[in-house]
Every structure is written in C-alpha cells, then in structure tokens.
Amino acid sequence: MDPHIIGGNIMKKTLAVVLTMGLALSFVGCGSKETVETGSATDAVSTLEDAAVAAESVAEEVAAEVSTVAEAENGEKAEGVMTYEEYAAAEVDSEVVVETYVQAKQSWWEDAATFYTQDEDGAYFIYNMAISQEDYDKLTPGTKIKVTGVKSEWSGEYEIVDATYEIEEGNYVAEAVDATDLLGNDSLIDLQNQLVSFKDMTVEAVSYKNEQPGDDIYVTLSKDGNNYEFCLEYYLNGSDEEFYNLVGSLEQGQTVDVEGFLYWYEGANPHLTKVTVK
Numbered sequence: 001m002d003p004h005i006i007g008g009n010i011m012k013k014t015l016a017v018v019l020t021m022g023l024a025l026s027f028v029g030c031g032s033k034e035t036v037e038t039g040s041a042t043d044a045v046s047t048l049e050d051a052a053v054a055a056e057s058v059a060e061e062v063a064a065e066v067s068t069v070a071e072a073e074n075g076e077k078a079e080g081v082m083t084y085e086e087y088a089a090a091e092v093d094s095e096v097v098v099e100t101y102v103q104a105k106q107s108w109w110e111d112a113a114t115f116y117t118q119d120e121d122g123a124y125f126i127y128n129m130a131i132s133q134e135d136y137d138k139l140t141p142g143t144k145i146k147v148t149g150v151k152s153e154w155s156g157e158y159e160i161v162d163a164t165y166e167i168e169e170g171n172y173v174a175e176a177v178d179a180t181d182l183l184g185n186d187s188l189i190d191l192q193n194q195l196v197s198f199k200d201m202t203v204e205a206v207s208y209k210n211e212q213p214g215d216d217i218y219v220t221l222s223k224d225g226n227n228y229e230f231c232l233e234y235y236l237n238g239s240d241e242e243f244y245n246l247v248g249s250l251e252q253g254q255t256v257d258v259e260g261f262l263y264w265y266e267g268a269n270p271h272l273t274k275v276t277v278k
Contacts, residue, residue, distance in 0.1 A: 081146065084122030096151045096160060100124050101172040102143045103195060104261065104273065106235040108136040114235075115139070116193065116261045116271075117147075118174045123193035125263070127152070129163040144170030157264040158192060176259045183223050188268055196262045196270065198223070200278070203254040206247070209234075217247050219272065221258070230258065233271040247275055254278075 077083055081099050082090070090096050100117040107113065113136050115126040126147055131139075139145065149163030176197040182188040183198065201221040209216040217232040232238065232247045250256070255278045260270035 142171040
C-alpha cells in the first residue's frame with residue numbers, strides 16, 4: 001500500500017477520535033444541572049466510556065498502519081515471507097515463501113511455465129509453476145509475485161518447485177551485475193540465478209544441441225586462458241530469430257560482452273540474454 005494513502009487514513013482516523021471525544025464532552029457540558037442531578041450523568045459517563053472504547057480501537061488500527069508504513073520504508077518482508085538470506089539457508093525439500101519480481105520467463109506449456117525472478121537481494125529460479133495462459137501473459141518483466149513452494153536442487157541449481165503464486169503490487173527490473181572478476185571463483189555461486197554480465201570474453205566454440213539449429217546453443221567463452229560454458233536456452237529466447245542467429249554465427253577468436261541469468265548445471269552455465277560483438 002502507498003505510504004501516502006496510509007498516512008491519509010491515519011490522519012482521518014485520528015480526527016475521528018478527536019471529534020468523537022469532543023462530542024461526548026459537549027454532551028456532558030450541554031446538560032443542565034437539573035438533568036445531571038436526575039440521572040443523565042450516568043448516560044454521559046456511558047457515552048464517554050463508549051467513546052474511549054472507540055478511541056482505543058482506532059488507536060490500535062493506527063498503530064498497525066504505522067507499523068505497516070515502517071515495514072514498507074525499511075524494506076522488511078511481510079509476515080511469513082522469507083528474506084533471500086533465509087531462503088538461501090533453507091534446507092532442500094523444505095517449504096519456502098518468497099516475494100520476488102519476474103525478470104524473464106520460458107514459454108508457457110500445458111498450464112505451466114518456468115520463471116527467472118529476482119529482488120534487490122538475490123534471485124529465485126521458479127521451475128514449472130502451474131499457471132494459466134491468461135496469468136502467464138500478465139507476468140511481464142518487473143511484475144511482483146508471492147511464491148509458495150518447495151526448495152529443490154538439481155545438478156547444483158537451486159530452484160523452487162511445486163509452486164503456487166499470487167500477483168502483487170510492485171515493480172522491479174534488475175540491472176546486470178558485472179561478474180567478470182568472479183569467473184573461476186567459488187563465490188560466483190552467490191549470484192546464482194541473478195542477471196549478470198561478463199566483459200571481454202573470447203569465443204572458443206559454438207555448437208547446437210542435437211547438432212543442428214532449432215534447439216539450445218552451447219557457447220564456450222574464455223577469459224585469461226580459462227574456458228567457461230554458456231548456453232542460449234531455446235525455450236527462454238530461441239524465438240528471437242535475430243538473437244538466435246547472432247549467437248549461432250559467433251566465430252572463434254571474436255571478443256564479446258555477454259549478459260545472462262546465472263543458471264547452474266554442474267557449475268556455472270549462464271543462460272544468455274544479450275551478446276555484443278566487439
């Protein structure tokens with residue numbers, strides 16, 4: 001919720017309390033001495049008590065909304081939602097609940113799809129999540145979703161499976177993190193599934209899955225004499241004919257800058273989203 005809206009509601013509720021108390025007091029003040037002496041004092045006290053109860057109720061609501069504003073401003077997660085640190089520390093096969101933002105998605109098929117998602121602290125690969133075609137089309141890059149599922153691991157890749165989702169208010173699109181200096185470093189895995197970039201890489205080899213165009217493209221790039229494996233995941237962006245042809249036509253010895261999601265398959269295996277030939 002917009003903090004400005006919450007703030008406006010708080011002011012309105014506070015004003016309501018003041019007016020209620022003022023009305024009750026004016027009721028007592030306007031009563032004549034005779035009226036008070038004949039028993040209406042009890043009614044006045046009752047009115048004040050009712051006003052006090054109302055004021056207490058509104059005060060509790062105000063306190064709750066102030067807390068909500070504080071959580072929003074501090075970037076804290078809602079109750080029951082994990083931080084990325086908590087997610088990373090969670091055991092495999094345990095239930096996880098995260099709020100994250102769609103960055104890219106693989107094609108919808110038989111009421112399920114796979115998503116590359118990320119927040120300001122880390123990334124989550126959501127595998128084969130059940131979803132309608134209508135909602136799949138809604139989940140454009142930046143869309144915020146709450147995901148409940150099971151943390152799983154496959155060949156070094158941590159992912160969320162058996163997931164359900166809720167579409168929420170919010171938008172965030174990550175910028176690529178330059179991970180060039182982390183190549184060959186054990187800490188590279190800390191950026192797993194995030195959008196990353198690698199600069200001044202040398203093309204060593206290009207090959208097609210099943211040895212012909214129309215499927216994934218495997219790209220070997222080198223840096224400082226060491227080779228690293230990359231992949232153009234066909235289901236992710238193979239339908240982009242211009243990009244697919246660009247990657248397929250890379251030649252040994254070319255220098256390139258690349259971006260992609262840091263997928264993991266028995267080691268770093270980034271899924272390419274952008275290639276710039278230098």
